[in-house]
Every structure is written in structure tokens, then in C-alpha cells.
Amino acid sequence: VSSGRQSYKIALIPGDGIGIEVIQEGKEVLQKLATELDTFDLDFKGFEWSSAYYKKHGKYLPDDALAQVKKFDAILFGAVGAPDVPDHISLWGLRLALCQPLQQYANVRPTRILRGTTSPLRNCKPGDLDWVIVRENSEGEYAGHGGTSHTGQAWSVATEVSIFTRHGVERIMRFAFETARSRPRKKLTVVTKSNAQRNGMVFWDQVASEVALDFPDVEVDKMLVDAMTTRMVLKPESIDTVVATNLHADILSDLAAALAGSIGIAPTSNLDPTRQNPSMFEPIHGSAFDITGKGLANPVATFWTAAEMLRWLGQAEAAQLLMEAVENVTESGVKTADLGGSSKTKEVTDAVCKEIHKLA
Numbered sequence: 001v002s003s004g005r006q007s008y009k010i011a012l013i014p015g016d017g018i019g020i021e022v023i024q025e026g027k028e029v030l031q032k033l034a035t036e037l038d039t040f041d042l043d044f045k046g047f048e049w050s051s052a053y054y055k056k057h058g059k060y061l062p063d064d065a066l067a068q069v070k071k072f073d074a075i076l077f078g079a080v081g082a083p084d085v086p087d088h089i090s091l092w093g094l095r096l097a098l099c100q101p102l103q104q105y106a107n108v109r110p111t112r113i114l115r116g117t118t119s120p121l122r123n124c125k126p127g128d129l130d131w132v133i134v135r136e137n138s139e140g141e142y143a144g145h146g147g148t149s150h151t152g153q154a155w156s157v158a159t160e161v162s163i164f165t166r167h168g169v170e171r172i173m174r175f176a177f178e179t180a181r182s183r184p185r186k187k188l189t190v191v192t193k194s195n196a197q198r199n200g201m202v203f204w205d206q207v208a209s210e211v212a213l214d215f216p217d218v219e220v221d222k223m224l225v226d227a228m229t230t231r232m233v234l235k236p237e238s239i240d241t242v243v244a245t246n247l248h249a250d251i252l253s254d255l256a257a258a259l260a261g262s263i264g265i266a267p268t269s270n271l272d273p274t275r276q277n278p279s280m281f282e283p284i285h286g287s288a289f290d291i292t293g294k295g296l297a298n299p300v301a302t303f304w305t306a307a308e309m310l311r312w313l314g315q316a317e318a319a320q321l322l323m324e325a326v327e328n329v330t331e332s333g334v335k336t337a338d339l340g341g342s343s344k345t346k347e348v349t350d351a352v353c354k355e356i357h358k359l360a
């Protein structure tokens, strides 16, 4: 018998707060999809790495964590962050401790207005806002390079050095140009702050211009990050694919998520484009302890994240079907409070599972 059937090993890292809730929903929907389509298999394993784990063990990850997750085809991550752990400890302890060694240098954040949801922008029609933000995910402002001295003195100093390497900038630029090329409009906006930051940001622009020579079919424009924020609000239809540094894209993509309706719908992929390591997929929202345990968490960001994961794994049809199911549900009015609805988390999941059954 021929067995062309693919099986994928998925590591689930729910983390903290609503991360735990939405990953449960994501798993349920993925299982439903695999069962209904019956064209591929998913094999899940959960990891309890979280702020609770940290409080018990004094660290977020066991020493062999990387070796463990490298055995998987992909990682589905919830959120990390707890009220009683400083954010820089939890972020570096878990999320960045995985992303950086796994060489997930491309962070990809698609944004568009899902059917049945609305943008807070008054005149924005659904087709006006359809973006992909590509974020450099390994260096730049979040390189972790810096230090403090003379602590406690009136003349104390702290430095946070941004690092831009030829290797790092060129690979994200190539990835962004490829992404732009794969989309109908073939348009890339390169974002910097090269008027004020004349070393790293001018370098970023130079590398962009060099790489652009290899992509003559991609239309390129360059924007300063401050001007970019106003353009996102005032002329969303003029934007397609965006590439920006770790810090700039972090901020722009939160703005993008809000402009598309809610932080509760937006997905992120942390990709190792070389595919030597598993990539990691997560909703962009955090652990949101204010709504944890109340059944209010919107699971749509995690469903969209799951679709992005399936696409990366080569299951584009399943991904398409999942998004179709999700948008049928949002269009039918089954939505959580952040989208102006009154449905609970579970009701959204159940409705999506029903749609999957109908569509499959």
C-alpha cells in the first residue's frame, strides 16, 4: 500500500492565562479538521512550560527543551506573562528562549478584515486592509545587547544596543521580497527611521536597495516608521507587504491588529525559512489575565494561527477550509465581546467545528 498520507507532530505550549484556554480550543478545531478531512494526521504533545512552571522550577524551560521541541514539525504557542513575574523575565525566559535558538528569524503577521467584523476606521472597506507585516525576529533592537553601570548612582547608565548584521538584514529582506512577490500586488514597503538613526537604519535601507535588484517585479517604497503609522490609519489601501525591524514591526503589527478589528483575531508565525528547525505559531495577543477564566477569550486568533501553521506544513487546502469556516462563523454573528458579540469562547469553537463538518 502506498502511504502518501502526511502525519505532523505538533508541540503545544499553552503558557499562561488565556493562552491555556485558546490553545485548548485550537487543538479541538485542528483535531476536528483532521478527522473530517481525513487526508492527514496530527499528533499533539503538550508542554507545561509557563509562569507556573517558572515559579516551581526557577526557570521557564528545562535544559533539554530545545532538543525536545526539535523533534516536532511545528510548535503551537499560546501566550506567556503573569501579573507576578516581570514581563522581561517571562518574555526572554520562554518565547525568546525558543525563537532565537530555533533561528525563527522571520515573524510574519497577516492582517485583514474577516467577514462579519469591522475596522474601527470609519471608511475602511474589507478589501482596503489586506496586509502582511514581516518582522525581523532575531536581532535589531531586541538583540539583548547592552548593560547597566553605576547602578543606584545619580550618574547611572543603561544601554540597549540595536544590532544589524549583513547576514540578519539580508535574509529578512529576501524573505520579505519573496513574500511580496507571492501576493497579487507585489508591493513592498520598507520601514525604517533612517533620518534619525543614521547607522543601522541607513544600512537597512541600503541592503533593501541591493536585494531589490533581484526582485525587479516587486514595487518597493520606503517609509519612516512615524509616517507609516499615519499611513496605516489614513491610507490603508496603499499598503500590501511591509518589512520592518524587530521593534518597529512589533508596534506596527499591534496597530494593524487593532485596525483590523481586534487583537483577538490576529495570528503570528515565527518562521525558520530554512526549515532546519520547527517554526512556532502563536496568536499575537498576550495572556490577558483580566479576562482569564471567564470564557471571554476570542479563540479566532488561534484558529487563524492554526491555519497559518497548516499552510506552512504544506496543507494549504485544509488551511483555506479552516479560514472559510471561521469567517462563516464571524459572519453569522457568533462572536466574542471584543468583536462586539456576546458569544463565549466555547460557542465560537463549537460553531467553527460545525462549519468544518459542513465544508469538509
Ligand code: ATP
Pocket: 018, 079, 080, 081, 087, 263, 264, 265, 284, 285, 286, 287, 288, 289, 290, 291, 296, 297, 298, 299, 301, 336, 338
Ligand atoms: P501580555 O502581558 O502577555 O502581553 P496582556 O495582559 O498585556 O498580556 P494582551 O493580550 O496584550 O494582554 O491584550 C490586551 C487586552 O486585550 C487584554 O487585557 C484583553 O482585555 C484584550 N484581549 C487580548 N486578547 C484577547 C482575546 N483573545 N480575546 C478577547 N480579548 C483579548
Ligand code: MG
Pocket: 286
Ligand atoms: Mg501586553
